Each structure stands twice: as C-alpha cells, then as structure tokens.
Amino acid sequence: MIIDKVPHVLREMIRNKQACLVLGAGVSIASSNNHPTSSWKGLLKNGISHCKTYGTPPLNEDASGKLLEILELNDIDNWLAIATLIERKLKYPNNPEWNSWLYESVGSIKVKNYNLLESIISLELPILTTNYDNLFSDKSLSYPKKSITWKDRSSALHFKQNPLDYIFHLHGSFVQADSVVLGISSYEHLINSEFIQYIQRSLSLSYGFIFIGYGAGFDDPNFSALIRFLSSYGTLSPNQKHFVLVKEGDQFYFNNLPNIYPVVYGEKHEDLPVFLRTLPFSIERFIYRSKRKHAEHIKSNETFKDMAYCPDMVFIESGTAQLKDKGKIEIRKPIAMGRFPVTVEEWNIFVHERGYHYRKFTIDNRRIKLPITGISYYDAIDYTNWLSEITGYKYRLPSENEWEYAALAGNDGNFWWGEDPNVINANFRDSKLGELTNVDTYPANKFNLQDFFGNCWEWTDDNYSSNRAETEFTEKPYQTNNNSESQRSNEHILKGGCFYYSSDFMKASSRIHLERESIFNSVGFRVVREVHAILKSDDFYYILSISSPFAIDFEMNKEMKPTLSYFNMSESQLWNIKIDKNNLATISHYKTKKTLCYSEDPQDYSTLKMSETLNDVKQRSKYSIKKILGGYMIVSSRFNKVVDLEGARKENIPDLIMFEPHGNFNQGWHFIPVKF
Structure with a gap:
C-alpha cells in the first residue's frame, strides 16, 4: 500500500509558489550519470x-x-x-x-539522464544552486534556464522579475570563472555582492527553501557553508519552514539544523524524480491532472500537457466527417490528440530517460522542433507506453479514422482548408523545400492542430487491409476483425504524405502501408490520449479535508450515517470513485460497497447517509468534482450542494453536512490514492 507522508505545509508552499529550490551536487551526479x-x-x-x-x-x-x-x-x-x-x-x-x-x-559535465532535471523544472519554482555546471541550460530540456551569478550586477533584478527563466548560481558558474567560489577566502567577495542584498530582502521574506541533492550533508561541503552563511544573515527565519529532501536513513544527519526539516523521498536515489513529480500534482493527478483532464473542465480544442515531458495535447469532441473518396467516418468518443507530430526534442527526452536504443538516421539535435523521423511502428509504441507509464493515462497511436477526423477538423473534403493543395498550408513536393520543416511552421486547423498534411508520414495503430471497411472505427480502434486480411498482415497504415511526395498522397483519404519494422527519414508519428475514463474501478482513495486533518469516514455503528474521524489511514476511510458517461462521480465505500448520498427526504439536503444501491437514490448519489484552488469540491448533481465539514475548528468530531459551493478551503478535499 502506498501512503502519502509529505508534510502538508510543504505541499502548500509549493502550490502557493512560496518555495525556492536549492540544488546541490547530488543533482549533477544523478543527471550526469556520476561524471568524475x-x-x-x-x-x-x-x-x-x-x-x-x-x-x-x-x-x-x-x-x-x-x-x-x-x-x-x-x-x-x-x-x-x-x-x-x-x-x-x-x-x-x-x-x-x-x-x-x-x-x-x-x-x-553533460546531461546524460534528463529525468531528475525535468522533474525539478516541472515544480515551476525559483532555482538556486551551489553547483558550478550548466546542466540546466541544456537545450534538450523542456524549459532550459539561463545561468546568472552573483557577479552579474543586474542578476538579482532579473532573477526577481522572471525567476523561472533563470537558475541562480550562488557559488558561481564555470562559464564565468571569476565568479566561482571554491575556497573559504572567496566568500569575502560573495558577502559584498548585490546578491546578498537580494537574499536578505527578498528570499528571506518570500520563500521557504527546499534543499535537493545534498545527500547526507558531508557529501557537499557547499551545503554546510551555505547554511552557516544564510544563518548568519538571518535568512533562515523561524517564520519560514525549510526542508531538505533525503533518502531513507539520511534524515538523521539533519536533525540539528536550524529550522530545516528532513523529508524522506524514498529508499534509493532513483525514487527522487518520481517523488518530485508528485509534489505539485498530489491532488490533481488523481482525478484529472491540473484542471485539464475532465471533459467538464476542458474546452474543445484547448491545449494541455499532462507533464513537462509530454507532447502538447488538444481535446477533441466526438463527431463525424465526410471524406471525399471514402464517405462518412465517425468518432464515438472524445479524445486528446497530439497538437503536433512528436518532435526531436520530445523524443530525445524519452531516449535519455529510458536509455532507449533504436535504429536511427542522423538527427540534428539542434533542430529540436522538427518532427522525429526514422521511427518504426514498434518505436512509436514504446514511446506511447512510456507516456502511459509516467502519467497514469492511456496513450497510443491514433486509428486511421481518428487521424482523418482530426486532420479535417470539421471540413468535408481533401484538406482542412478546402479541396485543393497549396504551399501556404503544407510542406510537400510543390513546396520545393526538399527537407523537413518545424512542426509549428504552417497554420493550425479549426481544432488547433498542426502539421497533418505533408512534412512527414505518420504511423496509425490500424493494421493494413485492402478492404477499408475492415479498419472502420470500433471501441478499440486500433484492432480489426479477427479473420481479416489485416490480422495476418505485418503492415500498418500511414497517413499525411511527406515533403518529397506529391499532393495526391496528402489527401485525408490517402494511405500507404509499411511493415512495422520499417524506418524511413520521412516517417514519424503523433499520439492520442484517451479521455473517456477518469478513474479505474480498482483505484481507491482517502478523501481528506484541505483545511483540517479529517477524512471522510464511514462507521457502521452510527445508523448508516458517515462521520468524520481523525486521519489514521484505516480501511474504514477508503473510497472507490466511479465516473459515468455524463462525467458524474459515484463515491462508494471500499468495504461495504454502500454509496455516499443525500438523505432519502429530498427536503433534508443538509445531511448525508449511506445507501445500499444506486437505484435507491438515483441522482442523489451523483457528484461532480469541481476544481478549486488547492483541491476539489464534491458537488451534488441534484441539489448543487457541497460535501463539507461542520465545525472543523471545534474540538468535537464534526459531521458531514452540505453547504452552498462558495469555494472556500473548508469545502475542499484531497484525493489521496491507495494501490494494493
């Protein structure tokens, strides 16, 4: 069983952007694969x-x-x-x-493993470091940082105005050799710099520090020097809490530090990136990560990212389209489609993260916005499986029908802009460029998607069949009839044409087919993420109040009425959340299978009880889960009332009652996952 033990105040610091990261040598060691x-x-x-x-x-x-x-x-x-x-x-x-x-x-020292750096960047917090290297300026990162040092006279101002654009080297950077503070005597120059004024006036008042990569303390002398330095200038104020992230067993080295609390991230160093990813998304990732996953919270054609690693995705409603050479196609479920083909930049993160080996053409890693090409079907599947693993959502390749529907964006014909090809909207033979172009070079269609036509071929998840009817959309669009020609085939369908093919191959209904092992410098792919399922039926949750240490609990001996008890991680507080086709949640008890609902008396909407079955209570047991600052509200679909705490600040254990959805923290809840 996995239980969240992160201090509440640490999560609040990160959510409210009141924390500043301080990075030590451990970050460089992990990211460079232990460079000497x-x-x-x-x-x-x-x-x-x-x-x-x-x-x-x-x-x-x-x-x-x-x-x-x-x-x-x-x-x-x-x-x-x-x-x-x-x-x-x-x-x-x-x-x-x-x-x-x-x-x-x-x-x-060069980046060999991007995992930890990307996890740090994903926190979206100001970054200070005592390291001298320039790893965070690596262009393959999702958000490279500009390095500034205490020697730059305007550095404090730049960092203060745009902290997420920079990484502040407290002890200098090798690029600016005279800024490097290595020995004890160099601290005299640091003390008199403009940097110390910024530390005193801004950081000490605005942020709590989170130290990362300082191991057991003695691994990095800069840590002890920095602590003495900051303490002497009053920066480690008792008004702010500060934390150091350590692996199991190392927390004891930090017990005597002033106002700095150790937080264990796992049993081994490899646990740190995953731990960091959960910090800002500890709530959002379990229902729909950061407001964008639920159809109720996403607008059609809205762009989102599940994580910093992931491609830009666009939410697309279900619908139909009319292809000139094919007829009507139908997409029965909403999906999220990659806004662009997967880029060199996105692919390289995957390769570095996984140490992935594949047959490849020469890639110009400086042109990171080109579509990645030279990718086999199997390579593309490995990439989608990786995305599924790190996000918890199902990523895959699009079916042929999904690709066509998204490419046309509501237009009936050959292209999203009309019947005839043109070089304004696509890169193909008539463009006479003779090479790939950046994925954002040409205009977006009405779905806010780009680069479907020309540039590079894109794999689909449909097996090839000469009979097009055999690859029509099903509930599993990437599967075809068991006895079909396509089941016997080792070939998959590709769509979209490429930069050196004629316009005939670009038409939405056009297709070619290649064996799964094939690689060509004109073949890439884009991804789809499924959005119809929010939670799996075998996921269970603790539902915790944001403003107090209480959890929604159910005690059998209190007349079938749920009460709140102190949070003790008992099984009596576990809940299963299922989502219906209307995106409404049913919250049922893990052990008793009874459902959280309103009183049987529809006028008595101030109380909650447990019901044996859904049929007894109908819509009284259905809730929408509304995003608020720091968490969610559980809102009844019938009465528009919110599951809330009564008297959360009183000494007595409060009951569950219903309130108007004002959106304050007394009505906010965390959903903490439990897996067996």
Missing part, C-alpha cells in the same frame, strides 16, 4: 592532479599524495582547505589555468 567531476571529491581529485602540472608553484608528488589521503577522510574542513589551496595555486597572478581547469573539469 560532478561530486566535490571528484572535482578536488581532479584539481590536485591539475596542480601537479599547472599550479604556481606545481605540487610535488609527496604533497599531492598526502592531499589525496586527506581527501579520503571525508572531513568537510579538510575538503575546504584543499579547495582553498587549489584555488590559490591556479588563480595565482598571471596564471591562466583557473579558467582552463574549470572548463576542462566542470565544463565536461
């Missing part, structure tokens, strides 16, 4: 070696050997003393080796 100079010990070892040849004066063999022995003692003061020595020898007047060493050592 990403840790402090590794960097100092490299520095000792460099000083043997280039120091002023050079270190002799005996001295360097003794320093390496001292380094292995893992003593913070000794490490800082060695750092000071390296800095002095390589910064000696007229010695250019300081810059060269930083570029050779720190500058060689």
Whole structure:
C-alpha cells in the first residue's frame, strides 16, 4: 500500500509558489550519470592532479599524495582547505589555468539522464544552486534556464522579475570563472555582492527553501557553508519552514539544523524524480491532472500537457466527417490528440530517460522542433507506453479514422482548408523545400492542430487491409476483425504524405502501408490520449479535508450515517470513485460497497447517509468534482450542494453536512490514492 507522508505545509508552499529550490551536487551526479567531476571529491581529485602540472608553484608528488589521503577522510574542513589551496595555486597572478581547469573539469559535465532535471523544472519554482555546471541550460530540456551569478550586477533584478527563466548560481558558474567560489577566502567577495542584498530582502521574506541533492550533508561541503552563511544573515527565519529532501536513513544527519526539516523521498536515489513529480500534482493527478483532464473542465480544442515531458495535447469532441473518396467516418468518443507530430526534442527526452536504443538516421539535435523521423511502428509504441507509464493515462497511436477526423477538423473534403493543395498550408513536393520543416511552421486547423498534411508520414495503430471497411472505427480502434486480411498482415497504415511526395498522397483519404519494422527519414508519428475514463474501478482513495486533518469516514455503528474521524489511514476511510458517461462521480465505500448520498427526504439536503444501491437514490448519489484552488469540491448533481465539514475548528468530531459551493478551503478535499 502506498501512503502519502509529505508534510502538508510543504505541499502548500509549493502550490502557493512560496518555495525556492536549492540544488546541490547530488543533482549533477544523478543527471550526469556520476561524471568524475560532478561530486566535490571528484572535482578536488581532479584539481590536485591539475596542480601537479599547472599550479604556481606545481605540487610535488609527496604533497599531492598526502592531499589525496586527506581527501579520503571525508572531513568537510579538510575538503575546504584543499579547495582553498587549489584555488590559490591556479588563480595565482598571471596564471591562466583557473579558467582552463574549470572548463576542462566542470565544463565536461553533460546531461546524460534528463529525468531528475525535468522533474525539478516541472515544480515551476525559483532555482538556486551551489553547483558550478550548466546542466540546466541544456537545450534538450523542456524549459532550459539561463545561468546568472552573483557577479552579474543586474542578476538579482532579473532573477526577481522572471525567476523561472533563470537558475541562480550562488557559488558561481564555470562559464564565468571569476565568479566561482571554491575556497573559504572567496566568500569575502560573495558577502559584498548585490546578491546578498537580494537574499536578505527578498528570499528571506518570500520563500521557504527546499534543499535537493545534498545527500547526507558531508557529501557537499557547499551545503554546510551555505547554511552557516544564510544563518548568519538571518535568512533562515523561524517564520519560514525549510526542508531538505533525503533518502531513507539520511534524515538523521539533519536533525540539528536550524529550522530545516528532513523529508524522506524514498529508499534509493532513483525514487527522487518520481517523488518530485508528485509534489505539485498530489491532488490533481488523481482525478484529472491540473484542471485539464475532465471533459467538464476542458474546452474543445484547448491545449494541455499532462507533464513537462509530454507532447502538447488538444481535446477533441466526438463527431463525424465526410471524406471525399471514402464517405462518412465517425468518432464515438472524445479524445486528446497530439497538437503536433512528436518532435526531436520530445523524443530525445524519452531516449535519455529510458536509455532507449533504436535504429536511427542522423538527427540534428539542434533542430529540436522538427518532427522525429526514422521511427518504426514498434518505436512509436514504446514511446506511447512510456507516456502511459509516467502519467497514469492511456496513450497510443491514433486509428486511421481518428487521424482523418482530426486532420479535417470539421471540413468535408481533401484538406482542412478546402479541396485543393497549396504551399501556404503544407510542406510537400510543390513546396520545393526538399527537407523537413518545424512542426509549428504552417497554420493550425479549426481544432488547433498542426502539421497533418505533408512534412512527414505518420504511423496509425490500424493494421493494413485492402478492404477499408475492415479498419472502420470500433471501441478499440486500433484492432480489426479477427479473420481479416489485416490480422495476418505485418503492415500498418500511414497517413499525411511527406515533403518529397506529391499532393495526391496528402489527401485525408490517402494511405500507404509499411511493415512495422520499417524506418524511413520521412516517417514519424503523433499520439492520442484517451479521455473517456477518469478513474479505474480498482483505484481507491482517502478523501481528506484541505483545511483540517479529517477524512471522510464511514462507521457502521452510527445508523448508516458517515462521520468524520481523525486521519489514521484505516480501511474504514477508503473510497472507490466511479465516473459515468455524463462525467458524474459515484463515491462508494471500499468495504461495504454502500454509496455516499443525500438523505432519502429530498427536503433534508443538509445531511448525508449511506445507501445500499444506486437505484435507491438515483441522482442523489451523483457528484461532480469541481476544481478549486488547492483541491476539489464534491458537488451534488441534484441539489448543487457541497460535501463539507461542520465545525472543523471545534474540538468535537464534526459531521458531514452540505453547504452552498462558495469555494472556500473548508469545502475542499484531497484525493489521496491507495494501490494494493
């Protein structure tokens, strides 16, 4: 069973954007796959070696050997003393080796695993770091950051005005070598910088700090130095709570820190990215992540992302279309369609995240907005399975009918703009470009979707059959009749044409077919996410009040009436939430299977009770789950009343009653998932 143990105040800090992240060496170690100079010990070892040849004066063999022995003692003061020595020898007047060493050592650290960095970015909080590398400026990230240091006179102002655009290097960046604070003596320059004024006046008043990547404390001497530094200037105010994220067993190293509380993210370092992703989405991701997943909360043609990793998706209502060469097609369920074909940038995140190996053509990773091509059907399926795994929602390739319906966007004919091709709306042979173009180059159709026609072929999830009727839409659009020719085929349908094919192949009804293993530099794909199912029937939830430590509970010995009890994670508080075709929720008890509903007396809408079956109560048991700040309201579909706490601040255990939906926190609930 998975239980959420994150302090409520930490979640509130993140939701209210009152937190600032402070990143240590552990982030660089994980993201570079343990590059030799990403840790402090590794960097100092490299520095000792460099000083043997280039120091002023050079270190002799005996001295360097003794320093390496001292380094292995893992003593913070000794490490800082060695750092000071390296800095002095390589910064000696007229010695250019300081810059060269930083570029050779720190500058060689590159992103090998994007998982942790993307998880940090997804929190959408200001970022400070004591690291010297430039990993967050990697162009393959979903939101690369600009690096600024305390040496930039205007840096504090830029960071204050647009904090999400930057990463503030507290101890400098290797790109700006004179900003790097390695030894103890360098702190004198830091204290007198404009940065300290910003720390004093802004951060200490506005934010609580969340320290990430500082391990057991002694792994990064910058941590202890930073804590002493901030404490001496009153920045770690008792009016703010601060947290350090640690793995199981390391929390004891932080018990004596001033006003800093350890929070365990898991048993191993690999648990940290997943933990970070749950912090801002601990509520939203379980019903419909951040307001966009439920048809009730999404407008048609609205663009959304499930996570920072994911492609832009557009919600499309069900409907019909008339193809000129095919006839009528019907989409019976709403879907979310990828706004663009999957891009080089999005594909690279998947490849780095999974260490994915595939047969590929040469990819220009600088042109990250091109559609990814050279992708087999199996590669595309692996990508959709990965999206499904990290988001909890079903991603797949579109069926042929879904692709055609989305491409035409309500138009009956060959293209969304009319009957005839033109180079204004698509990249094909007549465009005479002779190469792929960025996915956002051409105009969007009425569904706010782009790049369907020309540019690159797109895989569908339909097997090929010469008989088009065999690939008509079903409840599972990517499956066909069991005895059909397509079931025996190893070929799938591709749509849309490409940059070097004629316009005849671009028509919405046109199709080609390739074997699943095939790869071509003109073949890519886009994704679909299913939206008709909100919760699986085997998901169970604790329903917790936002404003108090209470959970919706059901006690059999109190006349079938649900009461609130203190949150103790007992099975009597577990609930199953099912969604009907009208997107209304039925909330039933995990053990008794009884349903949360109104009193049988329709006039007595101020109380709730438990009912044996849905048929007894009809719409009195149906609720819509409305998004509010910080959580959800559970609103009756019949009376427009809200499941709420009565007397939440009183000493007595309150009852459940119904209130008008004012949207305050007393009426807000968290849905905490439990899986067995």
